[in-house]
Amino acid sequence: MPVIGFVGLVFVFSILTNGRILNPRNINLMLSQVYVLMIASLGVFMIMTVGGLDFSQGSILGLTSIVFARVSQHSIILGIIAAMIAGALMGAFNGFFHVKFRIASFIVTICTMYLFRGLCEYLTTHGPISASLRVISFDETWLKVLLTTIVITIGFLAIHFTRLGYDLRAIGAGEIAARFSGCRPELTTFLVYTVAGMITGFASFINVIRVGSITGTAGSQLETQILIALVLGGMPIGGGAKARFSNIIFGALTYSVLERSLPMVFPVSATQQLVKGIVFLIVVALTIDRKSLRVIK
Amino acid sequence: MKEVVLRSEKVNKHFGITHAVKDVSLEFYRGEVHGLIGENGSGKSTYCSMLSGIHSISSGRFILEGKELNVKSLVDANMNGISIVVQEMGTLSGLTVAENIFLGREHKFMRGFFKDTAQMNRETQQLLDSYGLNRISASRVIDNYSFEDRKLIEIVKATYFEPLVVTIDETTTALSQKGREELFKIIEHLKETNKTVIFISHDLSEVLAHTDRISVLRDGELVKTVNSDEVDADELKRLMVGRELDNRYYRTDYDGTVSDEVVLSVSNLSVPGEFEDISFDLHRGEILGIGGLSECGMHELGKAIFGGSYDRSGSVSLPQKGLEITSIPEAIKHGIAYTSKDRDNESIVLAINIADNITLPSLDVLAKKRVLNKKELHEFAQSHADRMSVRMTGIKQYVFDLSGGNKQKVVLARWLGRDSDIFVLDSPTRGIDVKVKADIYALMGELKERGKSIIMISEEILELIGMSDRILIMKNGTFNGTFARSAVLTEEDLIAKMV
Amino acid sequence: MNETISKFKRSKYFGYALLFGLALFFWAFFKILSPHNFGTSKLMANYLQTSIQYAVGGCGFYFIVVMGLFDMSIGANIVLSSLVGVLLSRQFGYYGLILGCLLCGTLIGSFNGFLYTRLRIPSMIVTVGLMLVLESVAAYVVKLDPAGFPGKLTDPNILAFNHAPWNYIVAVSAFLLMGFILRFTKLGTYFNAIGSNEFVAKSMGINVEKYKFIGFVLLHFFVGIMALLTVSYGRGMLAVTGMESMGRNFKPLMGTFFGVAFKKYGMPVSAIVIGEFIITLIFNGLVALNVPTTINDFVTGAVLLIIVTLTNRGARGSVVK
Amino acid sequence: AGEKATTAKPLIGVSIWSSTDTLGSQVKRMLDAAAKALDVDVMYVDQGHISERVTASAETLVAAGVDGIIICNSASAEMTSVINTANRNKVYTAQFFRVIDPVANPNEHKLAVSSPYYVGSVHEDEVDNGINLVRILCEKGNRKIALEGWEAGDATFLLRWEGYKKGIELWNAENPTDKAVLLDPQYGGTTSDTGRATAEAIINANPDIDALIVSGGGGDTLVGALAAIESLGLKGKIDVVSTDFLADLDEQLATGGMAAESGGHFCDPLFAFMMVYNAIKGNYKVPTDGYYEILFPYLYVASSEDYNAYAKYFVDELPYNDAELREMANMSFDQLKAAAERLSIEDVISRR
Numbered sequence A: 001m002p003v004i005g006f007v008g009l010v011f012v013f014s015i016l017t018n019g020r021i022l023n024p025r026n027i028n029l030m031l032s033q034v035y036v037l038m039i040a041s042l043g044v045f046m047i048m049t050v051g052g053l054d055f056s057q058g059s060i061l062g063l064t065s066i067v068f069a070r071v072s073q074h075s076i077i078l079g080i081i082a083a084m085i086a087g088a089l090m091g092a093f094n095g096f097f098h099v100k101f102r103i104a105s106f107i108v109t110i111c112t113m114y115l116f117r118g119l120c121e122y123l124t125t126h127g128p129i130s131a132s133l134r135v136i137s138f139d140e141t142w143l144k145v146l147l148t149t150i151v152i153t154i155g156f157l158a159i160h161f162t163r164l165g166y167d168l169r170a171i172g173a174g175e176i177a178a179r180f181s182g183c184r185p186e187l188t189t190f191l192v193y194t195v196a197g198m199i200t201g202f203a204s205f206i207n208v209i210r211v212g213s214i215t216g217t218a219g220s221q222l223e224t225q226i227l228i229a230l231v232l233g234g235m236p237i238g239g240g241a242k243a244r245f246s247n248i249i250f251g252a253l254t255y256s257v258l259e260r261s262l263p264m265v266f267p268v269s270a271t272q273q274l275v276k277g278i279v280f281l282i283v284v285a286l287t288i289d290r291k292s293l294r295v296i297k
Numbered sequence B: 001m002k003e004v005v006l007r008s009e010k011v012n013k014h015f016g017i018t019h020a021v022k023d024v025s026l027e028f029y030r031g032e033v034h035g036l037i038g039e040n041g042s043g044k045s046t047y048c049s050m051l052s053g054i055h056s057i058s059s060g061r062f063i064l065e066g067k068e069l070n071v072k073s074l075v076d077a078n079m080n081g082i083s084i085v086v087q088e089m090g091t092l093s094g095l096t097v098a099e100n101i102f103l104g105r106e107h108k109f110m111r112g113f114f115k116d117t118a119q120m121n122r123e124t125q126q127l128l129d130s131y132g133l134n135r136i137s138a139s140r141v142i143d144n145y146s147f148e149d150r151k152l153i154e155i156v157k158a159t160y161f162e163p164l165v166v167t168i169d170e171t172t173t174a175l176s177q178k179g180r181e182e183l184f185k186i187i188e189h190l191k192e193t194n195k196t197v198i199f200i201s202h203d204l205s206e207v208l209a210h211t212d213r214i215s216v217l218r219d220g221e222l223v224k225t226v227n228s229d230e231v232d233a234d235e236l237k238r239l240m241v242g243r244e245l246d247n248r249y250y251r252t253d254y255d256g257t258v259s260d261e262v263v264l265s266v267s268n269l270s271v272p273g274e275f276e277d278i279s280f281d282l283h284r285g286e287i288l289g290i291g292g293l294s295e296c297g298m299h300e301l302g303k304a305i306f307g308g309s310y311d312r313s314g315s316v317s318l319p320q321k322g323l324e325i326t327s328i329p330e331a332i333k334h335g336i337a338y339t340s341k342d343r344d345n346e347s348i349v350l351a352i353n354i355a356d357n358i359t360l361p362s363l364d365v366l367a368k369k370r371v372l373n374k375k376e377l378h379e380f381a382q383s384h385a386d387r388m389s390v391r392m393t394g395i396k397q398y399v400f401d402l403s404g405g406n407k408q409k410v411v412l413a414r415w416l417g418r419d420s421d422i423f424v425l426d427s428p429t430r431g432i433d434v435k436v437k438a439d440i441y442a443l444m445g446e447l448k449e450r451g452k453s454i455i456m457i458s459e460e461i462l463e464l465i466g467m468s469d470r471i472l473i474m475k476n477g478t479f480n481g482t483f484a485r486s487a488v489l490t491e492e493d494l495i496a497k498m499v
Numbered sequence C: 001m002n003e004t005i006s007k008f009k010r011s012k013y014f015g016y017a018l019l020f021g022l023a024l025f026f027w028a029f030f031k032i033l034s035p036h037n038f039g040t041s042k043l044m045a046n047y048l049q050t051s052i053q054y055a056v057g058g059c060g061f062y063f064i065v066v067m068g069l070f071d072m073s074i075g076a077n078i079v080l081s082s083l084v085g086v087l088l089s090r091q092f093g094y095y096g097l098i099l100g101c102l103l104c105g106t107l108i109g110s111f112n113g114f115l116y117t118r119l120r121i122p123s124m125i126v127t128v129g130l131m132l133v134l135e136s137v138a139a140y141v142v143k144l145d146p147a148g149f150p151g152k153l154t155d156p157n158i159l160a161f162n163h164a165p166w167n168y169i170v171a172v173s174a175f176l177l178m179g180f181i182l183r184f185t186k187l188g189t190y191f192n193a194i195g196s197n198e199f200v201a202k203s204m205g206i207n208v209e210k211y212k213f214i215g216f217v218l219l220h221f222f223v224g225i226m227a228l229l230t231v232s233y234g235r236g237m238l239a240v241t242g243m244e245s246m247g248r249n250f251k252p253l254m255g256t257f258f259g260v261a262f263k264k265y266g267m268p269v270s271a272i273v274i275g276e277f278i279i280t281l282i283f284n285g286l287v288a289l290n291v292p293t294t295i296n297d298f299v300t301g302a303v304l305l306i307i308v309t310l311t312n313r314g315a316r317g318s319v320v321k
Numbered sequence D: 001a002g003e004k005a006t007t008a009k010p011l012i013g014v015s016i017w018s019s020t021d022t023l024g025s026q027v028k029r030m031l032d033a034a035a036k037a038l039d040v041d042v043m044y045v046d047q048g049h050i051s052e053r054v055t056a057s058a059e060t061l062v063a064a065g066v067d068g069i070i071i072c073n074s075a076s077a078e079m080t081s082v083i084n085t086a087n088r089n090k091v092y093t094a095q096f097f098r099v100i101d102p103v104a105n106p107n108e109h110k111l112a113v114s115s116p117y118y119v120g121s122v123h124e125d126e127v128d129n130g131i132n133l134v135r136i137l138c139e140k141g142n143r144k145i146a147l148e149g150w151e152a153g154d155a156t157f158l159l160r161w162e163g164y165k166k167g168i169e170l171w172n173a174e175n176p177t178d179k180a181v182l183l184d185p186q187y188g189g190t191t192s193d194t195g196r197a198t199a200e201a202i203i204n205a206n207p208d209i210d211a212l213i214v215s216g217g218g219g220d221t222l223v224g225a226l227a228a229i230e231s232l233g234l235k236g237k238i239d240v241v242s243t244d245f246l247a248d249l250d251e252q253l254a255t256g257g258m259a260a261e262s263g264g265h266f267c268d269p270l271f272a273f274m275m276v277y278n279a280i281k282g283n284y285k286v287p288t289d290g291y292y293e294i295l296f297p298y299l300y301v302a303s304s305e306d307y308n309a310y311a312k313y314f315v316d317e318l319p320y321n322d323a324e325l326r327e328m329a330n331m332s333f334d335q336l337k338a339a340a341e342r343l344s345i346e347d348v349i350s351r352r
């Protein structure tokens, strides 16, 4: 279904834009937004597969971008590592409260969204944090494509060829039964949050090479973009068996195509957004799998 | 005196392939306490659920005071004079006691849009007081009360509307002695006010003492209705079990000797509130039956052996390997399999497909250097599903679409696939039809032949007698009796140790 | 003795003691660090005035959060309803402002409820889509406003809800209404029942779909009231796009967290009001200490997390998603 | 993009924080009028001053096939990506409300200078403006001045803040016996309710301030701050200055709600638009060793008469009519620059 949504959308917008979106130069531009979104979606995909939600990803991206920018002054490699560690710590913080105290994930992550955002703003009070000047030279399409491909491939392999994917879906579908089948739901969930933070920490590298310096609003709304993208990609909100890896790919692509094509057709921002909202609702209404949702919350 | 207030005519219920209630025609008199007994799964709860609107009726009808009863929900049934105390938890947490009692029936206290909560609380309190339950406060949230109190609240709820017929489904096991006395007082009171009570219980002496007539169900069919003062417990048991003792199901040998090799040793195992200080050894090739009443702690014991209980103390060890089992993954890794009584929640993941369910516990074995091969997994799942002859459209089918018996086959398939050595089977034949039952018994025999060991936890006495090399009976969280395999062992012997 | 203590620990009084204790703690904390410019009785009244608008929204949120639903379009509704109110006030004065806010809010609520129950899409997702739509509709509505500075309440004669007593009158009416709904109508009970176990609730004969719909309508009616207070409080509203209205969801939601956390003491309304007050208190305390407001989000998040952890944690082994 | 200019209508993209808030909608109104007069298409992308969305907006516009972009970025570092996108795709770009500081951001500056597609920038002298506002306040007898910004770390705010601090320094140097103090800023967001809550908090915490600077945020923050002062009964007691114009400014000035106001800068993007338009048309040659820069003046309003004139010529109608816009499009850069620097209420009156 999501494939149909994606292809349909591309088709409609190719007609509406007289094929401009398929122009080779544009494909490159279309994709430039996909990288961070797709990478960060990988972590949230895992979180959503076990049935959770994460609203703190945008703030995590902001904070890890600051960490990367700061450390990149010394060494870029160290910067990436530091950002990933920082992201992992933030993710672990989420996971700890969620798993240890059994607080609903959306409550925990809304709290930490604020918490991390506050830190991010505090750190940028006296101006944006600039990264090392060298990072800009990394802003090459081939590199971003390569890195995204590597991350996504690792994710794909881990989910398809190790027990990770099976564990995640089983836990999402029935945590108690999964526990009695030898999965470790608590540990796995905790690690999934940690890894999601770490992945977003890695994405901060690509974020920074694109923007050069970090302001207090960096990463804002990433969480909602991810949610929209994944849902457009066919991700079931309650997770479980129907989560497919392709949700990430088609979700991020569909979102980016939508985001990029709308201004071509509608010059006014308000109209762009109106159409985006309506398209989103229509696509979801047509593609959502209601059968597996016993209770629709 | 013998005025028929409620009658059922050829009532049937099908759950998929399960024919839970078969052509049951029954009459209930005004002002009588009518016992309903039968083995587990004989259809008692289902029959009452249809009466009270929880389940729809597949065919047949109920006639109340000459008029056909046609109810769609519990509240609907209440309005028509039928109420029920259900076997499972029937109260909603987060609501007050009064709100629970009047849920869906607030109209009595509505003044326009205005709900007179104070009045509702007052009336509820009076009601509670009149039952002698003044320790329960109407305006408190129900979560503040114990399971037992919640049951009593349900009983109060069920009797408040002056119903013509009150059904009390297996409630006594949830109650302490004091609670039971309170319950019987209520039943007495209902009878005095000319109400009809349908009383379901597994405690035959209790049933005999408090009912006027007793109907016996077996495999969904009505066997007989008798007057309570004309029968004794033995007679009832005969009626309940009744069927030609199906020996062909069970093992035909009566040789209970097993190897000396101890494969699993349980010592001083306790789970607070469930069972205490349990110790025993399981031998190679042994089928060890554990029996008792549902609440005796045996179900939790099975879970605890598998490492699935929180707050467990004591030890479960594998003497041959010289190690202890403390968690589920370890248990699985060292060849322990477990099927839970609560199959849908604990034995199997309903919302994933058959293939994934079968492979899930074996993933670590199937992975070569942690890498899984799709094709291999598929073949693995397919072969074990086929071996258990699961009736399915394919292994990609979701488990929630399967019938109970087929779910159970999937559960067994996954553990056979895992090549487990020790099987902890809790209620392995629960809710399963005769054919599958026979298959499962055959499988257990085969496993025994191959030197595997089985702990079979069961509420079905015949099954225990028929299959076990040794039977341990539990009562109130401790062992209360041991029986060796023998041709002369009777149900009475076992029951005597259970109650 | 132990019995009495444990009984007390579950009672309303304990809930109040806990909340006032928290408020007192934060008050004392900032008062000690900053004795002169914090927490005088006059200032406390100011803090209260700021917090009540969020508490009204928090009350609304409570209706659907107890059912386990969520709504991302609160902020967008506040913006749109405010702008409709302002637009109508140009012609009809107070009537326009009040009715514009309340009716528009309620209408949006029924629209949300309708889409949610009809399309059968999880509430969180459907309301993200609606948020996008409402934000852009607001951008169009603001263009209809003939005033030189559209969306601003420029007429000084229409600002009664901007200050005492009218802002209190409106807010307190909303709190009373919520208390009334929870206590004196079936709705409160039904919402709780649906949240507790939808299936059991259904078998008790409760029309779950209908009450979920009503939940959305009520939520957005309260959001309409919040819009009235907010637009008056700030003397105007800004149309925003690009999901920025989402920032407005969270302040009321925090009050709701308090409400849900203290639900077990049977005092959701008071908990929401006091909870929002505590959050405002902290905000003002930080300003009094001359801590940059940027760290405020950090402190708010941390405090909330602590409160939720202390009051709302699940039992071991329970399934929480 | 180059070949399109000759065949079709030029398409100019506007990357702005918001085209719907108070200042943003004024900007949009002005640009729409210019586009209509010049028969140009414009396209807006709102980016909310979120760095990654700022850089993405340039890409979105380029993908949509624009010939030129005018942009209001949030941090100078973002311009690296924006200029690279412009260079790669041969699209002209100019900044409005912003400039790249050669000292603080030498690399971005170097890139901008050498880019054949970076046309230039139209901006205000924020530091100077800050100094002026503080001077006005001090001269009115205020000695304890509080500061409310909108978003921490914003480039423009930081410049203004620097100006305020400099203004205080200057005052204190000149009046060593009668020193003034400036409090650290608190941030009130861009909406009026958060603006009010923050202003209330500031005043609650510092009851003895005698002036408040509300440093922009599009105008709504100021609306809220004034509401706070009024509700606390301090109207006329606390002098307020700001950099955004208000709807009821005349009344506020008359009743003492406001002390002074600088603003009128919504025309600034118009000049950026004209620069890009001319670059597309080939009229302005974009140097690879520099760029065009216009320093746009703030309008200062200190009395209600001033404001009424402002309202007439800037709010009710636009300061430039169709004919003037067409004429402006044909100006050389020096003429354009002069026109920008000349813009004032008197300037408009003289043209009517």
Ligand SMILES: Nc1ncnc2c1ncn2[C@@H]1O[C@H](COP(=O)(O)OP(=O)(O)OP(=O)(O)O)[C@@H](O)[C@H]1O
Binding pocket: B015, B016, B018, B020, B038, B039, B040, B041, B042, B043, B044, B045, B046, B047, B087, B170, B404, B430, B431, B432
């Ligand atoms: N919802 C259901 N779906 C499918 N099968 C069901 C369902 N409820 C009951 N059954 C099956 O119907 C049969 C009768 O069950 P029922 O609960 O009526 O037994 P019971 O006599 O009440 O047993 P117990 O003494 O254990 O309570 C069993 O085989 C059971 O597995």
Ligand SMILES: Nc1ncnc2c1ncn2[C@@H]1O[C@H](COP(=O)(O)OP(=O)(O)OP(=O)(O)O)[C@@H](O)[C@H]1O
Binding pocket: B094, B095, B096, B140, B141, C178, C179, C180, C182, C183, C184, C188, C189, C192, C263, C264, C265, C266, C267, C268, C269, C270, C271
């Ligand atoms: N202890 C409790 N736990 C959970 N929910 C409760 C509890 N007590 C009451 N409620 C729910 O809250 C509703 C309102 O209760 P009540 O009228 O006591 O509070 P209120 O007066 O609205 O709030 P407050 O005490 O904060 O002013 C009740 O109808 C009930 O649904």
Ligand SMILES: [Mg+2]
Binding pocket: B040, B170, B294
């Ligand atoms: Mg039973």
Ligand SMILES: [Mg+2]
Binding pocket: B044, B045, B046, B087, B169, B170
């Ligand atoms: Mg039963």
